[in-house]
Amino acid sequence: MAIPKGLYYTKEHEWVQLDDNVATVGITDFAQESLGDITYVQLPKEGEVVKKDDPFGVVESVKAVSDLYSPVSGKIVEVNQPVLDAPEIVNEDPFSDGWMIKIEVEDESEVKELMSAEAYQEYVEEKG
């Protein structure tokens, strides 16, 4: 199971990559593997404003439906259109092509409060 270093992680099994004040958000390898074959992804529209911990979308596999929670507050500046049309991308490449949304972050300290790769690894193993 991959847990790339340099990213931030949430307890809901999402990852965040911060470039300046833009956070790219996706689900982790652990999340995609637990869900199994993903058949549907629902994401908000560009320009919508999200609050930390609010649901912003849905990921659905044959087995389960899972809400996506925003790890930070801010405005959505980009949505990954290809995963809406081909959700299997999330299974194939959760940390790169399978990203979900980009958020213009209001408060960068919200990102810094999230887990590091090492802390997330421990979190997953404890739950595992």
Next chain:
Amino acid sequence: MPENLKRTPLYQSHLKLKARMVPFAGYEMPVQYTGLLEETKNTRLKAGLFDVSHMGQFSLRGKNTLEKLQKLVTNDLSRLRPGQAQYNMLCNEKGGVIDDLVVYFRNEDETFICVNASNREVDFEWMTEHLKGETLVDLSDETALIALQGPLAEQILSQVAPEEVVKNLKYYWAVDTTLFGKPCLLSRTGYTGEDGFEIYIDNKYAVASWEGLLEAGNPHGILPVGLGARDTLRLEMGYPLHGHEISADITPLEANLNWVVKLEKTVPFIGQEALLKEKELGSKKSLKAFIVDDRRIARQGFKIAIPTGTIVGEITSGTHSPHIEAPVALGFVDEKHSKEPKFNVIVRNELVPMRTTTLPFVPSKAKKNIVK
């Protein structure tokens, strides 16, 4: 994992294959190995191997057992010849389905019955009560059941069981033969819509049979298949699953299983009166097949509505069909709304359009009526 779950004799084999195990019908069962969609597709294209040892098996012994069983089931067992099997419904007095089962006419002294794991105790109790004085033996705990399904099933099985026996076995017939030299009951049946076999074998031969079949099938691209893909395969065929499309509160007529109900049968059977009345007065609801015009899966319990928002029914099973490349579902619609032109499923408070279609969703390739 909840405690006190039973394990099939193939439990360790599943762990070795890194299966994801889940509780199902009181057993710890493999839900998937390599991936649900891959396992589904591979079964239709090549071959799949299923552990269905959780299912129950009863042996009804004595003279004229088939005739005695006639009064408990909806299909007509008098049509069977020794060696032949028949899909059947065990109904209560209201015509509700206690279980769906396969009845095997073994010989003049034995009838063999395969039942759902979750209904095994209920079935056994019901049959014992209604077959007083007969010998009914529960063989479930000593019998493993392995299903080999897919277009390459015959080719694979011919390598490890007597080739002539395998090739000459007709659809819904069974024969006593050997697998890797060990005795088994080989049946040309399954629940996938593909050609294939089900192998009833003593627990002590289960591991060698399972591992041997995977090895023999390896050059042909066989994959082990879990319960997840099994459910998708049966749903693509529109086959009912007890607890979903049929139950003690749902009749076979409501579930479009008229072909299994022989109301004209000369021997009266439990539920016949209620079913005759239903046929005369009409069913209260009917089972429909849907393709969702969206990627969202219509799941069991989701409400069916007409475009005005009025709720007219409920989904009983839903999945993503890799062959149609869309979500497919079955569900009941109230009879007075059954002719509506448009249906929606309510997914998380949103009306999602569905198309009705005829079953099966995917054409069956089971070798029906083929005599070789």
